[in-house]
Amino acid sequence: MTAQSDDGIGRVIAIALQKGGVGKTTTTINLAAELARLDMRVLVIDIDQQAHSTSGLGITVGPDDPTAFEVLTDERNQRVPLLEAIQKTEFGVDIVPAALALRQLEKGGLGPGGQLRLAKQLDDLTGYDVIFIDCPPALGALTEAAMAAADDVLAVLEAGPDEVDALVRLGSAVADVQEGLNEALEIRYVLLADYEGNTKTAQNVRAGLLQDWGAWSAGGAYLGEIPHTVRVREAKDKRVPIAVHAPTCSAAVAYRDAAVLLAERIRA
Ligand code: ADP
Ligand code: MG
Numbered sequence: 001m002t003a004q005s006d007d008g009i010g011r012v013i014a015i016a017l018q019k020g021g022v023g024k025t026t027t028t029i030n031l032a033a034e035l036a037r038l039d040m041r042v043l044v045i046d047i048d049q050q051a052h053s054t055s056g057l058g059i060t061v062g063p064d065d066p067t068a069f070e071v072l073t074d075e076r077n078q079r080v081p082l083l084e085a086i087q088k089t090e091f092g093v094d095i096v097p098a099a100l101a102l103r104q105l106e107k108g109g110l111g112p113g114g115q116l117r118l119a120k121q122l123d124d125l126t127g128y129d130v131i132f133i134d135c136p137p138a139l140g141a142l143t144e145a146a147m148a149a150a151d152d153v154l155a156v157l158e159a160g161p162d163e164v165d166a167l168v169r170l171g172s173a174v175a176d177v178q179e180g181l182n183e184a185l186e187i188r189y190v191l192l193a194d195y196e197g198n199t200k201t202a203q204n205v206r207a208g209l210l211q212d213w214g215a216w217s218a219g220g221a222y223l224g225e226i227p228h229t230v231r232v233r234e235a236k237d238k239r240v241p242i243a244v245h246a247p248t249c250s251a252a253v254a255y256r257d258a259a260v261l262l263a264e265r266i267r268a
Helices: 024-037 052-056 068-073 080-085 102-108 114-123 141-149 163-180 200-213 230-238 250-267
Strands: 011-016 042-046 093-096 130-134 152-157 186-195 222-227
Touching (some): 011 024, 011 141, 024 042, 024 130, 024 152, 024 186, 042 068, 068 102, 068 114, 114 141, 163 186
Parallel strands (some): 186 222
16 A cells, blocks of 8 residues: 555555446546556456446456455455456456456445455555556445555546535545545545536536646646547447547547546656
């Protein structure tokens, strides 16, 4: 959980929001692919039962493949299940795939010591500069385990009227995790992942985020807005990053720019 990338221990970033359909998974896939193109060594851990990061990076999980479920339920407290579960994608990114079985954990919890199991396994994992954890759309046991393991939270937001409220709720979940599990955790990055700038509300949300989080030189964290475009959905259906499907489209360019900002901050 240390913050150095030059010692081989990567920065762990939980990509979270308690709502579905805001663009967490799209952001995970595309920032991961872009950071890999910037020569960073990237691992994605997919802990959402829907497994859309897994499929979106072209991975089909075989019946005997270990997944994030085995990582989160292994009681040996070693890195064995994590290392066994890592698969290589075609896009220069490694992944711990998700499985439907994760649903049980979201409902039934992780049991004694379970909240720190992922954190312990990631603690001395070397060989990666960045580790993204794609969280499910709830502040339940799985997101909590991700936050316990993470250095930073990247909040993926919608440019709608509930945005401030969503960020406050996420912030209080982070505060809870700070108390018992992970003192150093902060929301350090925010991003608008599916931005349609044609309403006053959306424009106001963007302006507010720029004002509160955008002063990059002062430690700001606003990674920008990704324009809404049908190309994103097409890339998802083809199970490839947007940069592979439509490298010059507005969303591909915006994800590239966001990755450059993030890489700069991670390497600082
Ligand atoms: P989450 O992981 O937060 O549930 P997803 O990343 O799965 O959200 O995105 C929800 C849907 O919105 C997906 O169908 C995705 O393809 C679509 N989407 C996300 N970002 C964009 C965008 N910039 N333009 C168009 N569609 C988008
Ligand atoms: Mg998702």
